[in-house]
Amino acid sequence: MTCRNVETKLSAFVDSELTGREMFAVRSHLAECESCRFELEALRTVRSLVQDSLETPPLPDGLEARLLSALDAEDRKSARPSPRLVFAGGLVCALALLGFVSMNQKIERDKERQFVEGVERRLRSDIVFVSDGDAISGAPIVTATAYGRR
Numbered sequence: 001m002t003c004r005n006v007e008t009k010l011s012a013f014v015d016s017e018l019t020g021r022e023m024f025a026v027r028s029h030l031a032e033c034e035s036c037r038f039e040l041e042a043l044r045t046v047r048s049l050v051q052d053s054l055e056t057p058p059l060p061d062g063l064e065a066r067l068l069s070a071l072d073a074e075d076r077k078s079a080r081p082s083p084r085l086v087f088a089g090g091l092v093c094a095l096a097l098l099g100f101v102s103m104n105q106k107i108e109r110d111k112e113r114q115f116v117e118g119v120e121r122r123l124r125s126d127i128v129f130v131s132d133g134d135a136i137s138g139a140p141i142v143t144a145t146a147y148g149r150r
């Protein structure tokens with residue numbers, strides 16, 4: 001069987017539509033002819049591509065665009081925090097700030113109290129002079145005027 005003969009029968013060969021004798025003849029030729037084997041592979045590739053394109057129904061007009069825009073919208077929605085979450089976050093920050101401020105105020109009150117107690121102790125044990133306050137910090141200046149004399 002010549003290459004030309006095989007080429008005319010390849011399609012029927014792939015579809016198993018040849019007689020037993022023809023199938024055998026084509027198969028024998030293919031075993032020895034690289035060029036016809038290449039043709040056979042090309043034919044099978046084209047067949048499977050055509051079959052795939054027939055099996056996949058085309059998408060309705062605009063469906064792909066609508067799906068993509070819906071997915072984009074969903075992405076944007078999930079990327080942006082919800083107003084409720086923003087409000088909760090703000091509330092947590094406000095409470096934390098409030099706690100921080102009141103804690104600082106307590107620390108200031110404690111410092112003040114310790115200072116006053118210290119002055120009172122010094123007053124009881126020493127003669128001290130308390131000025132109106134430091135010009136820069138405003139903190140009262142306590143000076144022991146008779147330090148060491150009891």
Ligand SMILES: [Zn+2]
Nearest residue numbers: 003033035036
């Ligand atoms: Zn051949």
